[in-house]
Amino acid sequence: MSEVIDKARLAGTALQTMNRLTSGQKNEALNRMAEALVAGRDAILEANAQDLARGRDNGTTPSLLDRLALNETRIAGIAEGLRQIAELPDPVGDLLESFERPNGLRIERVRVPLGVIGMIYEARPNVTVDAAGLCLKTGNAVVLRGGSAALHTNRRIVETLRAALAETDVPADALQLIEDASRASVDEMLKLNGLIDVIIPRGGASLIRTVVENATVPVIETGAGICHTYIDESADPDMASNIAFNAKVQRPSVCNAMETLLVHESFAAVHLRRIAERLLAANVELRGCPATLRLIPEAKPATDEDYATEYNDYILNVRIVSGLDEALDHIRRFGTMHSECIVTENKLHAERFLQEVDAAAVYHNASTRFTDGFEFGFGAEIGISTQKLHARGPMGLPALTSSKYRIYGSGQIRE
Amino acid sequence: MSEVIDKARLAGTALQTMNRLTSGQKNEALNRMAEALVAGRDAILEANAQDLARGRDNGTTPSLLDRLALNETRIAGIAEGLRQIAELPDPVGDLLESFERPNGLRIERVRVPLGVIGMIYEARPNVTVDAAGLCLKTGNAVVLRGGSAALHTNRRIVETLRAALAETDVPADALQLIEDASRASVDEMLKLNGLIDVIIPRGGASLIRTVVENATVPVIETGAGICHTYIDESADPDMASNIAFNAKVQRPSVCNAMETLLVHESFAAVHLRRIAERLLAANVELRGCPATLRLIPEAKPATDEDYATEYNDYILNVRIVSGLDEALDHIRRFGTMHSECIVTENKLHAERFLQEVDAAAVYHNASTRFTDGFEFGFGAEIGISTQKLHARGPMGLPALTSSKYRIYGSGQIRE
Structure with missing residues (x-):
């Protein structure tokens, strides 16, 4: 039997126990996991050093190495995350619904765990702990398949967490790590209908695409974001400048950062130069439509391919539009239904934008950077869903649950 | 451009209009569609006669021909279904949620249409109208791909409905029928990410399997049901007999009918013979475990393959178990997470069964045949979801919606 099938089966068996646990028992386990991480940090850091050394030998980029790297402070932060999940x-x-039918049947809809969750992600050890904590909190079992570049670290972390679970009421088998670092193990997980209930990919566009294109297990698609900010004719100039600057520059590498700024032509004629200078001063490369290039000669020409690219970097497309309709058309064509913003003092335009833009999060006069489970007050986030089924936008704990109908009868039969 | 891409694009364009319609405008369109069906019944029946003739020539079974056949009464019933959808x-x-963050952001979560829904189903013309009505009511556009054996009928129905829509505010392009009867058109729909938001298959196990195995578009899996009734030691004998008989015999062809009866050994010793005689008298073929065969010599031996089969027919597996745990094990192994029932007077056993059985609908002392949108009081049903994502169990109108976050700010940026 393959490692993947074997571990998915073990996870499925653990579900029977998970299903009977109280919140208190699960929270106790989360706190023990946190303690164990801190107590076991030396061994984890040693494993992490192995991964980092191999990464450097392989020419891994500094930003990827940074995501992979742990230290005492980071481990303490990750452990604290588990304690916070315990508090939620x-x-x-x-009980989501409860109603009685004329025939006397009482029907209740209650939240239940999703079951066995397959997490497929990149070389970020914090996701290993975070996903384990969120899935166990919600009574699920989880099969983790992290990036091979973090394998030593993940193995040590999962050993530590499973050893902690062994002393709690949560079965250690509810937490599984796939150690087969080949692409074959991912492909196998994606087709494990019946043993895995849902796959959640977390990572870059190519990982997400691989999962969506190959999975037969239901997937919650996360992450890709080509986000726009549209500055309307009546926008407050300072507010517009601040929101645009924040959406691009505060953290360009994440999915809710802005990739294209759309500007009403009248507003652009008066104010765009100043906004552009602020962005250029922050080392943002600008790519513009022809009208933009006339106002901002420092910009390069923008192509349709640029408009369709998630840069996750200090690069911004700027396009001047004749008004709201042209902005809506552009977003319809190039948006990824993640987060979209209008800056305007015109209430009717704001309402039209919020109504007509088809995205997980639509903003009036606020930065798209707020699309985040913590910023929304969920206290946790398993990812940001960009699909329309099941969950849309930042996913907190309820996104990791399903429901079932419990029906209480007294002998009812159907006529 | 292919027919599928062409029509999915048209449906997507129609969404922009759908998104602005009031409930009144949509309901008006549904009522017009109902009128048009009745007014156009002669042409529809003529087309249906063509399909039926071809079906008979091809040796189609009587039960499939019956599902395909229309008459004045059936058309009137289908039209009445549209009027009922208008009333819902x-x-x-x-507004699903509304909350304010400490930074002053007001966040609302509102229900929105799913978008373009692809329906793939068999040669049942009533599904054509039903799916069109449910999808349009919820502001979606729909691309229908019905079984080729109903093509003439479906074409005439959709022409009739589109002509009716042309006189309303609902764009006719929100309703599309794929006329390419080859398997290629199904395959194309299944991979049309970006143009189709969700695929809902309705039909037999092999159709569902084809869709689940090949789709890259998110799917809502419906229908397959290997449903069990477990008669516990303390069950009321008459109630148990009535529920088991109803679950098997009232309509064996549907997914919520029982396929396997599990009986506690003590109960079986006293009462199984009487229940079996009632089933045998209704022409139900019994297949039993060795212990059952000793009590019911009329039964054939049941194999594991039998336990894993959805008969949808007058065939029933009977297995005698030592108690609740063995029943739970059997259901875990062979159930399809559709509908499961325990008949018992023991409240603790009932609670354990409802808690531990992982299925869309779990019953205490009532027939599994109630798993149905109308029986649940939803007033409509697009299908019964047997997956855990998005919707589980009978799906009414809300299952055809997604949500989006609308965020109202006053210049908030992220620190």
Whole structure:
């Protein structure tokens, strides 16, 4: 039997126990996991050093090495994340609906765990702990398949966490790590209908695409974001400048950062130069439409391919539009239904934008950078769904649950 | 451009209009569609006669021909279904959550249409109208791909409905029928990410399997049901007999009918013979475990393959178990997470069964045949989801919606 099937089966068996646990038992386990991480940090850092050394030998970029690297402070932060998850309300068992039918049947809909969750992600050891914590909190079992570049670290972390679980009521088998670093193990997970209930990919566009294109197990698609800010004719110039600057520059590498700025032509004629100078001063490369190039000669020409690219970098497309309709058309064509913003003092335009733009999060007068589970107050985030099924936008704990109908009868049969 | 891409694009364009419609405008369109079906019944029946003739020539079974056949009464019933959908509350625009963050951001979550829904189904013309009505009511556009054996009928129905829509505010392009009867058109729909938001298959196990195995577009899996009734030691004998009989015999061809009866050994010793005689008298073929065969010599031996089969027919597996745990094990192994029932007077056993059985609908003392949108009081049903993502169990109008976050700011940026 393959490692993937073997471990998915073990996870499925653990579900039977998970299903009977109280919130208190799960929270106790999360706190023990946190303690174990801190207590076991030396061994984890040693494993991490191995991964980092191999990464450097392989010419891994500094930013990827930074995502892979752990230190005492980071481990303490990751452990603290587990304690915070323990503090959050447990959605499992929540009564979502309750009604009685004329024939006397009482029907309740209650939240239940999703089951076995397959997480496929890149070489970020914090995701290993985070995903484990969120999945166990919600009564699920989880099969983790992290990036091969973090394998030593992940193996040590999961050994540590499973050893901690062994002393709690949460079965250690609810937490599984796939160690086969080949692409074959991913492909196998993606087709494990019946043993894995849902796959959640976390990572860059190519990882997401691989998962979506090959999975037969249901997937929650996360992450890709080509986000726009549209500055309308009536926008407050300072507010517009601040929102655009924040959406691009505050953290360009993330999915809710802005990739294209759309500007009303009248506003652009008066104010774009000043906004552009602020962006250029922050080392943002500008790529513009022909009208933009006339106002901002420092910009390069923008192509349709640029408009369709998630840079995740200090690069911004700028396009001048004749008004709201042209902005809406552009977003329809190039947006990825993640986060879109209008800056305007015109309430009707704001309402039209919020109504007509088809995206997980639509903003009036605020930076797209707020699309985030913590910023929304969920206390946790398993990812940001960019699909329309099941969950849309930042996913907190309830996104890791399903529901079932419990029906109480007294002998009812169907006529 | 292919027919599928062409029509999916047209449907997507129609969404922009759908998104602005009021419930009144949509309901008006549904009522017009109903009128048009009745007014156009002669042409529809003529087309249906062509399909039926071809079906008979091809040796189609009587039960499939019956599903395909229309008559005046059936058309009137289908039209009445549209009028009933018009009467239902429109979930689109419902405010699901509303909260304010410490930084002053006001965040609302509202229900929105799913978008373009691809329906793939068999030669049942009523599904054509039903799916069109449910999708349009919820502001979606729909691309229908019905079984080729109903092509003439579906074409005439969709022409009729589109002509009716042309006189309403609902764009006719929101309703599309794929006429390419080859498997290629199904395959194309299944991979049309970006143009189709969700695929809902309705039909038998092999159709569902084809869709789940090949789709890259998100799917809502429906339908397959290997449903069990477990008669516990303390069950009321008459109630148990009535529920088991109803779950098997009232309509064996549907997914919520029972396929396997599990019986506690003590109960079986006293009462199984009487229940079996009632089933045998209704022409139900029984297949039993060795212990069952000793009590019911009329039964054939049941194999594991039998336990894993959805008969949808007058065939029933009977297995005698030592108690609740063995029943739970059997259901875990052979169930399809559709509908499962325990008949018992023991409240603790009932609670354990409802808690531990992982299925869309779990029953205490009522027939599994109630798993149905109308029986649940939803007033409509697009199918019964047997997956855990997005919707689980009977799907009413809300299952055809997604949500989006609308965020109202006053210049907030992220620190």
